[in-house]
Amino acid sequence: MILSLLISNKIEIQHLDLFYGAKQALKSVSLSIPEKSVVALIGPSGCGKSTLLRSINRMHDLDPKVRLDGEILLDGHNILHGNTNLNKLRRRVGMVFQKPNPFPKSIYDNVAYGLEVNGIHDKTRIRAAVEESIRESYLWDEVKNDLDKPALDLSGGQQQRLCIARAIAVEPEVILMDEPCSALDPISTAKIEALILRLKERFTIVIVTHNMQQAQRVADFTAFMYLGELIEFGRTSAIFEQPNQELTRNYVSGHFG
Amino acid sequence: MRWLFLCAVLVFLLCCFVFWDIASKGFGVVSLEFLLTSPRKGMTEGGIFPAIVGTIYVSLVTAVFVIPFGVATAIYLSEYARDTWVTRLIRAAIRNLAGVPSIIYGLFGVAIFVDGLGMGPSLLASGLTLGLLTLPYVVAAGEEALRHVPGSYREGALALGATHWQSIRTVVLPVATPGIVTGVLLGLSRAAGETAPILFTGVAFYLRYVPSSVWDEFMALPYHLFILATQHHAIHQVRPLAYGTALVLLGFVFSLNLMAFWVRKKYSVYGQQ
Numbered sequence: 001m002i003l004s005l006l007i008s009n010k011i012e013i014q015h016l017d018l019f020y021g022a023k024q025a026l027k028s029v030s031l032s033i034p035e036k037s038v039v040a041l042i043g044p045s046g047c048g049k050s051t052l053l054r055s056i057n058r059m060h061d062l063d064p065k066v067r068l069d070g071e072i073l074l075d076g077h078n079i080l081h082g083n084t085n086l087n088k089l090r091r092r093v094g095m096v097f098q099k100p101n102p103f104p105k106s107i108y109d110n111v112a113y114g115l116e117v118n119g120i121h122d123k124t125r126i127r128a129a130v131e132e133s134i135r136e137s138y139l140w141d142e143v144k145n146d147l148d149k150p151a152l153d154l155s156g157g158q159q160q161r162l163c164i165a166r167a168i169a170v171e172p173e174v175i176l177m178d179e180p181c182s183a184l185d186p187i188s189t190a191k192i193e194a195l196i197l198r199l200k201e202r203f204t205i206v207i208v209t210h211n212m213q214q215a216q217r218v219a220d221f222t223a224f225m226y227l228g229e230l231i232e233f234g235r236t237s238a239i240f241e242q243p244n245q246e247l248t249r250n251y252v253s254g255h256f257g
Numbered sequence: 258m259r260w261l262f263l264c265a266v267l268v269f270l271l272c273c274f275v276f277w278d279i280a281s282k283g284f285g286v287v288s289l290e291f292l293l294t295s296p297r298k299g300m301t302e303g304g305i306f307p308a309i310v311g312t313i314y315v316s317l318v319t320a321v322f323v324i325p326f327g328v329a330t331a332i333y334l335s336e337y338a339r340d341t342w343v344t345r346l347i348r349a350a351i352r353n354l355a356g357v358p359s360i361i362y363g364l365f366g367v368a369i370f371v372d373g374l375g376m377g378p379s380l381l382a383s384g385l386t387l388g389l390l391t392l393p394y395v396v397a398a399g400e401e402a403l404r405h406v407p408g409s410y411r412e413g414a415l416a417l418g419a420t421h422w423q424s425i426r427t428v429v430l431p432v433a434t435p436g437i438v439t440g441v442l443l444g445l446s447r448a449a450g451e452t453a454p455i456l457f458t459g460v461a462f463y464l465r466y467v468p469s470s471v472w473d474e475f476m477a478l479p480y481h482l483f484i485l486a487t488q489h490h491a492i493h494q495v496r497p498l499a500y501g502t503a504l505v506l507l508g509f510v511f512s513l514n515l516m517a518f519w520v521r522k523k524y525s526v527y528g529q530q
């Protein structure tokens with residue numbers, strides 16, 4: 001593709017099959033994700049968006065019934081290879097979950113957590129990174145006096161921004177987001193969308209969303225999935241305005257899903 | 258439905274009656290002197306200090322043994338073990354252990370700790386025997402507490418690059434701790450009231466002094482009560498002392514239960530996610 005000649009790809013997924021036991025959830029999915037861009041994964045419920053997303057940081061390793069075939073190249077190296085160091089991989093590929101999941105610790109400790117488990121113990125360095133990540137996540141002014149308060153006392157939207165701060169504190173290269181706004185009100189959603197647009201200057205972002213407007217607002221590229229297959233992938237404007245596939249047209253115009 | 262309710266009321270009243278009976282007959286005996294002095298004149302006078310201290314000591318030995326082993330087993334079963342027939346066998350064995358009559362533990366303790374390992378009758382042998390008795394409770398409570406830790410915490414930790422063990426140590430265990438502590442306290446409260454497991458393994462009929470090391474024999478509340486109530490040469494004369502001892506034992510067990518309740522209430526973070 002011309003696209004891949006012009007822009008270097010951070011992630012290349014090649015012929016990825018994924019089985020939950022006997023059930024195939026991904027069918028030969030191939031997808032190239034350019035560096036420092038936002039890619040939206042859309043499609044009806046159960047089509048495999050979360051499954052694909054969780055393959056990229058090997059979250060499926062927790063589930064013994066999952067089997068993967070194919071390749072996922074991160075900077076050209078196949079992360080599905082058996083000798084991949086999962087801890088290093090997950091430090092490079094961060095994740096923000098659908099339901100905000102801060103730890104039952106203080107706000108400060110939540111953001112410091114990733115640094116500590118990755119072997120950083122220099123207190124001044126941690127303090128600086130915590131502050132910077134919280135600022136980056138547009139949360140600083142709301143929590144700067146409460147850093148030692150429990151994170152679970154924050155509102156849902158604040159918790160989700162804290163989870164983003166927690167993810168970027170370890171300076172990942174890629175951030176995976178699985179419907180990060182689906183549990184949030186419109187104002188919190190707008191804040192997180194603004195945040196995503198800023199973060200893409202530094203990170204490659206893959207976001208699952210059910211919200212078509214959101215995909216159009218934040219994503220440079222959009223992938224439409226259906227029943228475990230990748231139906232169409234391209235620039236977001238192309239997917240929404242002139243899709244090549246009948247299925248895509250029906251989905252983005254709201255005929256099903 | 259009404260007769261079900263009446264049954265419940267009846268059971269409740271029975272409990273109240275038992276408690277009232279012991280409390281009313283024991284209350285007059287329990288004084289600071291009773292709590293802080295040794296028995297005198299063939300146990301017809303004096304207090305129960307060595308028995309109180311012995312029960313506390315043996316509970317401590319039990320705790321020191323059962324906490325690390327029980328918690329480690331619970332962590333292994335809940336966080337590491339795959340669901341194979343071996344782990345199912347281990348689980349079934351532990352569950353069955355909870356149903357073994359306590360006198361069997363006593364015999365086992367004699368065979369293994371007192372004779373087999375040459376500990377002789379001692380605090381240590383009794384504590385370990387009670388530890389075995391408590392183990393299934395602690396393992397079950399630990400597994401239960403660990404299972405209740407939301408998966409989203411584990412995923413959150415792993416997604417930041419934590420190793421499996423790091424995620425357990427820094428996120429899962431702290432969240433599970435109140436549940437584990439509750440299980441330990443309830444297990445200990447059961448152990449504190451047992452007579453059979455300590456009977457042959459270290460408890461003594463009468464000692465003037467409190468034990469000074471884990472190799473010493475000791476007095477204990479439940480055994481002392483057993484002696485006063487059934488084995489004494491002047492049973493009627495010492496009846497009030499028996500009730501006093503019963504009340505103190507009840508108080509000890511009660512406060513362990515109360516502590517368990519308090520820990521669960523105060524530190525519970527379940528349901529916040």
Ligand SMILES: Nc1ncnc2c1ncn2[C@@H]1O[C@H](COP(=O)(O)OP(=O)(O)OP(=O)(O)O)[C@@H](O)[C@H]1O
Binds near residue numbers: 023049
């Ligand atoms: N742990 C699992 N075990 C078995 N099957 C699963 C598991 N997780 C997902 N599936 C199945 O795989 C398919 C894809 O699921 P997935 O969660 O990836 O869909 P999704 O596109 O994210 O849906 P949604 O929009 O509802 O989040 C579904 O058919 C689902 O039932």
Ligand SMILES: [Mg+2]
Binds near residue numbers: 049178208
């Ligand atoms: Mg999903």
